[in-house]
Amino acid sequence: MFSPSEIQSIKQRFGIIGNSPLLNHAISVAMQASPTEMTVLITGESGSGKESFSKIIHALSTRKHGKFIAINCGAIPEGTIDSELFGHEKGSFTGAHEARKGYFEVTDGGSIFLDEIGEMPLGTQARLLRVLENGEFIKVGSSKVQKTDVRVIAATNVNLIKAVERGKFREDLYYRLNTVPIYVPPLRERGEDVVLLFRKFTSDFSEKYSVKPISLSEDAKKLLMGFPFPGNIRQLKNIAEQISLLEQEREVDAPTLSKYLPTGQSRLPAVFAGGGSGENKDFSERELLYKVLFDMKKDMNELKKLVLETYQSGGLNANIINKHQNLFEDLESPVSFEDTQKPTAPSVNMPLVLDAKAKKEEIESYDDDNIEDIVHEEDDNSLSLEKKEKEMIIRALRKHNNKRKYAAGDLGISERTLYRKIKQYDID
Numbered sequence: 001m002f003s004p005s006e007i008q009s010i011k012q013r014f015g016i017i018g019n020s021p022l023l024n025h026a027i028s029v030a031m032q033a034s035p036t037e038m039t040v041l042i043t044g045e046s047g048s049g050k051e052s053f054s055k056i057i058h059a060l061s062t063r064k065h066g067k068f069i070a071i072n073c074g075a076i077p078e079g080t081i082d083s084e085l086f087g088h089e090k091g092s093f094t095g096a097h098e099a100r101k102g103y104f105e106v107t108d109g110g111s112i113f114l115d116e117i118g119e120m121p122l123g124t125q126a127r128l129l130r131v132l133e134n135g136e137f138i139k140v141g142s143s144k145v146q147k148t149d150v151r152v153i154a155a156t157n158v159n160l161i162k163a164v165e166r167g168k169f170r171e172d173l174y175y176r177l178n179t180v181p182i183y184v185p186p187l188r189e190r191g192e193d194v195v196l197l198f199r200k201f202t203s204d205f206s207e208k209y210s211v212k213p214i215s216l217s218e219d220a221k222k223l224l225m226g227f228p229f230p231g232n233i234r235q236l237k238n239i240a241e242q243i244s245l246l247e248q249e250r251e252v253d254a255p256t257l258s259k260y261l262p263t264g265q266s267r268l269p270a271v272f273a274g275g276g277s278g279e280n281k282d283f284s285e286r287e288l289l290y291k292v293l294f295d296m297k298k299d300m301n302e303l304k305k306l307v308l309e310t311y312q313s314g315g316l317n318a319n320i321i322n323k324h325q326n327l328f329e330d331l332e333s334p335v336s337f338e339d340t341q342k343p344t345a346p347s348v349n350m351p352l353v354l355d356a357k358a359k360k361e362e363i364e365s366y367d368d369d370n371i372e373d374i375v376h377e378e379d380d381n382s383l384s385l386e387k388k389e390k391e392m393i394i395r396a397l398r399k400h401n402n403k404r405k406y407a408a409g410d411l412g413i414s415e416r417t418l419y420r421k422i423k424q425y426d427i428d
Helices: 004-014 021-033 050-059 081-086 122-134 160-165 171-177 193-209 218-226 232-246 254-258 283-313 318-323 356-364 371-376 385-399 404-411 415-424
Strands: 040-043 068-072 111-115 136-138 145-147 151-156 180-183
Touching (some): 004 021, 021 050, 021 180, 040 050, 050 111, 081 122, 122 136, 160 171, 193 232, 385 404, 404 415
Parallel strands (some): 040 151, 040 180, 068 111
Antiparallel strands (some): 136 145
8 A cells, every 4th residue: 555645745746635535545546556557447426536537547657658638428429439439431431531540549558538438339338348358449431450559547427337237338348447446536525625625726716816815714614514516626616716706705604605505506416414395305306396387387378378369269269279289288188179160168178167258357367477376276187296297207308318317407407306206206
C-alpha cells in the first residue's frame, strides 16, 4: 500500500481535494493499477470526477509518453461510433469522401478513456471485445485486420450488472473490462470533503471576480455536509460560483446558504429524510403531479369549448366531435354518434351533461387557475391522478423505446422515481 504522503502527492499533482477514506482508497487502487497493462473499470455517479482517475492511471503508467484520448460514448451517435473508434475506408458509407483513422489507431501505444461505456451499442461492444482480447480491429468498409496496442480505461455511471441482465450490455465484455474495478465515491459519501471543496472553489472565484472570499458559519457547514448533491462536484462548484458572485455578505450562514441549495428541481434525484408526507414529500413526485394537473386543466378548457360550440350549434354533431377528437382518445369504448344537425342527445360515452344554457353558465363561472377545485368535483367516472400519471409514464417509455433515463428526463423526474412508479403501477 502507499503511504499518506504518496497519496497526498498524487492529489496535489492532479488537483484532487479531499481526505475521505473512500477517496484515498480509490486513489490507492489507481496508483497500484497504473504500472500494469490491466483494463480498468471506473464506476461512480455523474460529476464525481471519474476522468481524473483515468488521467492518474495513464500518467503513472509506462504509456505516459503515448497519446491519451478521452471519449464520451454517450455523446457519439450510434450510426457513427464505429467509424469514430475504428476508422473507415473511403466510400464505405454516404459522406465517407476519404479514409479516416479511428481513435484506436491514433492512440496506438497510448491509452484511451471510454466514458459512459454503458451507452455503447451492442455491435460496437463486440468490436471492442475483439480489441481487448486480440488487439485487432477492422475499419468500417474494410476487410483488412489491423493491430493496435492500446490500454482501455472505461467508466460508467450505470449499473452494468443490471444492464447485462436486461440484454443491454455484453456479459463477456463486462468481465473483460472489470479486471481492476475502481469506485469513485459521490460527494455525499465524502463527509467534510464537501467543505474543503467549497472553500477551494470560492477561493478560485474570489480571484476570478476580484471579491473577498466566502466563509461559512458552523451551521452553514453542517447544512452543506447534509445536502445530498445529486450533481456531485459539478453542482457544488456551480453553487460556490453563484454565492461568490451574488452575495454581499461574505460570511454565509445556514439560511442564506439554503437559498442556493435546490429543493424543488425534479431533475435532481435528491433523497429527503422521512419522505412521504408533509414538507418532506418527494419533490420529484410532486412535480409530476403538477404536470398531471396542468394537463387536466387543458382538457377542461377543451371541454368548455366543446360545450359552448354544442350550445351555439344546437346539438352535438360530427363536425364538433372531429374538431375535439383528442378529448375522446382515452375512452375505453369507441366514440359513436349520429351525424345530424338536429338537436339530439349525444351518444358519446362520457360524463357530460349537455343542459346547454345552464352548463355554459356553470363552466364560464369556473376560475381557470383554480385547478384543485375542478379536480375535487370530478366524479368516480373521471380520470384519477393515478391513472393519468400511469398513462403519461407509459407514453414516455414508448416514446423513448423503454429507455428509462430519457423517459425520466422527458417527464421531469429522476430515474429513481420513475423506477419506483413503474413498480407501483406494475408497468411491463
